[in-house]
Amino acid sequence: MRSGRGGGDDAELRVEVAYTTVDSPVGTLLLAATTKGLVRVSYACEDHDRVLDSLAQQLGSRILRAPGRLDETARELDEYFAQRRKAFDVTLDLSLPHGFRQLVQRHLPAIGYGQTRSYGQLAESVGNPKAVRAVGTACARNPLPVIVPRHRVLKADGSLGGYVGGPDAKRALLALESSS
Structure with a gap:
């Protein structure tokens, strides 16, 4: 969790979720990460806006477009689709499934x-x-x-x-x- 500016309101306690979208051979993918790691990948057919709304509700999160925080994941996906990567090394946040x-x-x-x-x-x-x-x-x-x-x-x-x-x-x- 990140602490925000002073004040003590609930927004300071909320997890930030950074997201971006990337193009791939299987369509546009939404990538979302917490400070723990990659938490969600979704296909366009899942409705990216709906997925982001769901993440905000499930994680009590502030959703921020922050492509730089997902550069490593995007790079690994590019390598995978170019057949230069067979396993992913990105850190995962498995807090959604129980x-x-x-x-x-x-x-x-x-x-x-x-x-x-x-x-x-x-x-x-x-x-x-x-x-x-x-x-x-x-x-x-x-x-x-x-x-x-x-x-x-x-x-x-x-x-x-x-x-x-x-x-x-x-x-x-x-x-x-x-x-x-």
Whole structure:
């Protein structure tokens, strides 16, 4: 948290969320970070204004357009899309997901670049093989798509399943990773 100017009002206690947008091969992405790290990535189809409003409510935050604070994330995304990066090093703020959802999202980066897992396999890896639907819900609510690679999780039959950025974005990410 940052302390503000003197005064003692609630605004001083609010977390600042810096955000920017970046163009990518899968559309315009909104990047948002707290002082703890990257907290949200969203596709344009999620409505960036709605996402920012939601962050303000969920985190009790002041939302500030501050592209410089997200330069490192933007650079890593550029490297990823140029096939020069296979894993992200940016610090993450995982304060949005809780409980089982957070557990699942912490396991997603273990699915390596160019690899895929089924929802069932992911459920097994988090220690709850019967929680396939709960894993699907956790994946669907991943606040950090692309960076936390939910796109690498497929249905048991190998079909895509849902994806927050839509099936074209999921196909594009999988194709990018399989072509390098």
